[in-house]
Amino acid sequence: MSESSFFVSAPGKVIIFGEHSAVYGKPAIAAALSLRAYLLITPSKDVNTLKLDFPDIGLSHSWNKNDIPWEEIRSHVKLVDGRPQITEELIPEIVDNLGSVLSNLNSTLHYTACLCFLYLYTQLCNKDIPGMSFCIRSTLPIGAGLGSSASTAVCLATSLAILGDQVERPSYGMNEKSTKKESTDLDFIDSWSLMGEKCFHGNPSGIDNAVATHGGAVMFQRMSNPAQPSVRTTMRNFPPIKLLLTNTKVPRSTAELVGGVSRVNSEYPKTSSSILDAMEHLSTNAYQIMVRPFFGKEERKTLRELVNINHGLLVALGVSHPSLEKVKIISDTWKLGATKLTGAGGGGCAITLVDDDVTEEVIEKGIAEFEKEGFDTFETSLGGKGVGALAYSDVPEELRERIFSPEVFCAYSDRLEIENALSTDNLTGWRFW
Template sequence: MSTPFFVSAPGKVIIFGEHSAVYGKPAIAAALSLRAYLLVTPSQDPDTINLSFPDINLTHSWNKNDIPWDSIVKHINLVDNLPQTSEELVPEIVDQLGSVLADLNSSLHYTACLCFLYLYTHLCNQELAGMSFCIRSTLPIGAGLGSSASTAVCLASALAILGNRVTSASFLQTDKILKKENNDLDFIDSWSLMGEKCFHGNPSGIDNAVATHGGAVMFQRMNNPAQPSVRTSMRNFPAIKLLLTNTKVPRSTADLVGGVGKLNVEYPKTSNSILEAMEHLSNTAYQIMVRPFFGAEERKKLRELVNINHGLLVALGVSHPSLEKVKIITDTSKLGSTKLTGAGGGGCAITLVDEDVSEADIAQGIAELEKEGYECFETSLGGKGVGSLSFEDVPQELRSTVFSPEKFCAYSDRIEIEKVLSTNALEGWRYW
């Protein structure tokens, strides 16, 4: 493919079941309308591969002939001409890639480039002409919203397109997905998980599943290591207006999980009752979310469950004064139902906004939250997963602006990116 194209994938939030998931209970994560975008354009030099990620100040280039293809290819397992994923990163391939990553002196840049080259060498080949890749994210990075997974999904889908590993995306934003099986999405999902392993070592696979499939996913990690985790996709879960508040308070997920573990040891009956209540809550939410005619009554019930879930998390000791302040402000402003999301102890809170709340009331609530030093995002929950935007599907008069690498890499913030590239701005986006 010699014409430019975009791919995009959403971030995620956990809406039900944080912490209880550690104990084998189900939890539910849903896609955000905040997304990562990747622009792919032909390089001026056909032997040069360029990667830029302005949000982390990364710009790097490789001569494609410097990649030790012969040493890498012999470790790639092909079935029906498709590369197969593995349980772990193949150490021999990581070692071979070390020779072209040696000049990187930032661990973050090294990890991002390893993810890119690991996927590139599996999904593309030496004959592919050099391309330029520019990644931008409208997600806060490092806030527990799946920014690395959305990046990995963008890379996996773009490289799968270049390597002719998947068919073209064809569904519109408004289309309901009726079929259960989708080989292209499963392929992107599995390879984005390999990308996530470059970032996180042993990820759960939930973040990239949501970023790939969109909608929402219920997941349950079995306590028995011999049993695989269970993932149930809800691809048609409709978009719900959401206010996301980043308190910017740092937290340690390990410490918070450890604190719940200690509580579970000291007060097992009480703690188990809370965890079981969270299990029932997640199962109830799932039954509501898969209803074919999801409307006002279902949204009302989800908001009620959000309030209950926050109370249960408070009982487990994982809230924080900053999160409680968010809840007080949003409750007092009557914006909707608020809970912490993720590990807690700081980080982010989500508010499922009531239908009858005006934009003026939302703006006033955001102003109060920003006075506290918090960062707010008006976004939505649910919606489509990974998608692509081809050169031909954009009106001719917009192509030079939309597909300009210089303009795309220079956008100053997420608002500029979304103004040009969101599905509201362009109707040409297609989904698998």
């Protein structure tokens, strides 16, 4: 194993306030999850080989670095103070030039992941950097509206920015608060991960990657005038809160649900506008509580009350589902905490902000009942750190060979094995910006 090996990790996200009302220009709040993506970077045996493994989607692909049309691609990259300049959209000429090294991928998902990787690699790195192997694993359910693609894009952008000497290595420990109000390195990672998200989703909001990069929570608001940029306010030091995340595994169409709210808004404009205005006030109240420097028991209690109110407003808009109501009934029966749907609704996931005095025994009984209904429930936390890195030298010597082994990492069988080995809580060497 080599000292140039390192890990990068970034969290998923949940929307805690303001789903659907955000479509109508109201503020919404998303927060980081302790469920994360992990990316291991190790030197390739051949200095000319680039390798990308993503076992969770069955992807393993490699390239000869010399087959990449570097000159054509770099002719479209503008540098500002030595850093590649971000663009509003993907540069079509670069996407076109990458076509020659992506043509043998026959899965749309694999093509998209490889496009994201190479699009970022060719701009953040250069052809003189020795070949590296990248293996990414996610403890986030994929396709559940929890920002799994954004956490992947943030991991890729961060690792490539480190390899290309575009950012400094992080220095803050897990329990240290950043003293910087702004971090140009994090802003750089955030911007480039958005380009990676555009490979996955075309026109993402930028919220998922902002939360995965900065951690904590983010309040965002789309302006009614499309020419005006969205407003984003990060709450980086929002402390972790115990959370249950329950995936009903009921598929839903976001477009249909948004369309249903639009119909309600057209047919009952006065009623609908009152609900949307209430959601706006609720998000604003939540933000004022979440930015308090001393966030304690009273603040958590108020947030849980707002969570219950927000769920009721979403039910009134018609976006709940029997499976989500079942989650809420079980949670209320066991007095686990405050539960609401998260995301588009109509199935998908629900979150429960756990009460301070709930015992682990009661939580386990509640989870057992969720599982009887066929749901997947994760004990996790809301808020906490954003993207971080784990250097080879920051891991105890006796653990290095196992921790930084691509074979071991790629072979972890499930989320729990990954978290037990690599969790930012279990390994003290993780550093953050």
